[in-house]
Amino acid sequence: MTTSDNATVLVTGGAGYIGSHVVLALRDQGRAVVVLDDLSTGRRSAVPAGVPLVEGDVGDKALLADSFARHGIGTVMHFAGSIVVPESVERPLAYYRNNTVKSHALIEACVEAGIGRFIFSSTAAVYGMPERLPIDEQTPTRPINPYGSSKLMTEWMLRDTAAAHDLRYVALRYFNVAGADPQGRSGQVSRVATHLIKIAAQTVTGQRAELQIFGDDYDTADGTCVRDYIHVSDLADAHVAALRHLEAGGASEVLNCGYGRGYSVREVLAMVDRVTGKPLPMRIGPRRAGDPPALVAGVERIGRTLDWTPRHADLETIVASALTWEERLVKRI
Numbered sequence: 001m002t003t004s005d006n007a008t009v010l011v012t013g014g015a016g017y018i019g020s021h022v023v024l025a026l027r028d029q030g031r032a033v034v035v036l037d038d039l040s041t042g043r044r045s046a047v048p049a050g051v052p053l054v055e056g057d058v059g060d061k062a063l064l065a066d067s068f069a070r071h072g073i074g075t076v077m078h079f080a081g082s083i084v085v086p087e088s089v090e091r092p093l094a095y096y097r098n099n100t101v102k103s104h105a106l107i108e109a110c111v112e113a114g115i116g117r118f119i120f121s122s123t124a125a126v127y128g129m130p131e132r133l134p135i136d137e138q139t140p141t142r143p144i145n146p147y148g149s150s151k152l153m154t155e156w157m158l159r160d161t162a163a164a165h166d167l168r169y170v171a172l173r174y175f176n177v178a179g180a181d182p183q184g185r186s187g188q189v190s191r192v193a194t195h196l197i198k199i200a201a202q203t204v205t206g207q208r209a210e211l212q213i214f215g216d217d218y219d220t221a222d223g224t225c226v227r228d229y230i231h232v233s234d235l236a237d238a239h240v241a242a243l244r245h246l247e248a249g250g251a252s253e254v255l256n257c258g259y260g261r262g263y264s265v266r267e268v269l270a271m272v273d274r275v276t277g278k279p280l281p282m283r284i285g286p287r288r289a290g291d292p293p294a295l296v297a298g299v300e301r302i303g304r305t306l307d308w309t310p311r312h313a314d315l316e317t318i319v320a321s322a323l324t325w326e327e328r329l330v331k332r333i
């Protein structure tokens with residue numbers, strides 16, 4: 001333990017979907033938090049009252065240095081970035097700039113300020129199309145789109161920086177994040193929704209006429225793609241556990257974040273029907289380019305490394321919380 005153990009945590013991207021849930025989890029643990037966000041996809045209202053919001057760019061080193069000093073930052077949690085896979089294919093350089101170049105500036109600012117703890121939002125997209133399930137962290141990383149590459153390059157910068165400087169990090173490779181805060185304090189708000197459960201929620205609430213299943217001819221049990229869905233509040237708790245790990249002097253780690261259990265698209269939609277009590281309007285469409293048939297996390301390493309016990313590892317809870325949040329959003333519009 002060092003003297004800076006209870007230092008303030010800077011959460012970049014803390015006005016976004018996942019970052020805002022992590023801010024809540026940190027606050028629930030009595031931690032001091034500051035958010036840095038440019039509000040490009042995030043919302044001011046997602047930052048709880050009493051949490052300072054530094055409105056600006058995560059690549060702005062002068063702003064970072066000033067924020068670190070002003071708020072006594074001891075750990076950086078880095079969520080800020082661009083996340084839409086097809087957009088990354090169309091605008092690769094924009095993704096490398098926002099996700100890789102700006103992460104470089106942030107990591108460099110941390111080294112210059114002597115900030116020694118860093119927690120990074122990575123993604124299962126670094127694995128590409130893995131051949132075997134479950135996917136453990138030893139699986140070769142072969143991203144198949146610029147989004148995955150842009151995040152993997154940041155992992156590499158962290159690995160090499162940790163070898164050369166006094167900085168330890170945890171990179172969490174998220175599988176499919178879904179659901180909303182059980183207390184209704186935050187949830188997903190997307191300009192352009194792409195995630196399955198979000199789109200299902202928009203369909204249930206009448207914002208879309210129907211949902212399209214992207215392909216039912218995959219080599220899986222029911223022909224639709226299989227994913228490992230993790231509740232956003234469990235993911236948030238994993239970040240708090242990663243913080244405790246680093247504060248206790250733990251080594252740098254790269255950890256999958258999922259439950260180790262996969263559900264097909266059809267199984268997810270059957271759960272939506274069960275929760276609402278009526279059939280969701282949907283049809284089978286063509287495959288979406290770049291979708292791997294099945295992604296399920298190997299979770300042995302996170303289980304043995306972090307003091308983390310998922311509390312919402314249940315598809316019904318995930319779907320129900322996403323629907324409750326969507327209903328609130330619709331009423332607010």
Ligand SMILES: NC(=O)c1ccc[n+]([C@@H]2O[C@H](COP(=O)([O-])OP(=O)(O)OC[C@H]3O[C@@H](n4cnc5c(N)ncnc54)[C@H](O)[C@@H]3O)[C@@H](O)[C@H]2O)c1
Binds near residue numbers: 038098122
């Ligand atoms: N949502 C998922 O399923 C998923 C899966 C794997 C990894 N991730 C990673 O998790 C992180 C958070 O994703 P999310 O789903 O909450 O997305 P989000 O778009 O809701 O949040 C991103 C936040 O970062 C902010 N931001 C973007 N660029 C910025 C910049 N240059 N400077 C300052 N702020 C900036 C946005 O305003 C937003 O508040 C991302 O790094 C993403 O790659 C998400």
Ligand SMILES: O=c1ccn([C@@H]2O[C@H](COP(=O)(O)OP(=O)(O)O[C@H]3O[C@H](CO)[C@@H](O)[C@H](O)[C@H]3O)[C@@H](O)[C@H]2O)c(=O)[nH]1
Binds near residue numbers: 083125174197225295
């Ligand atoms: O309208 C829709 C939307 C999605 N799907 C399918 O649902 C599954 C899940 O899709 P989605 O929710 O878009 O998530 P993924 O494409 O699996 O990607 C998410 O999960 C990855 C990790 O598994 C992360 O790397 C990505 O950042 C994150 O967007 C896929 O088979 C899609 O083809 C549909 O059938 N119809």
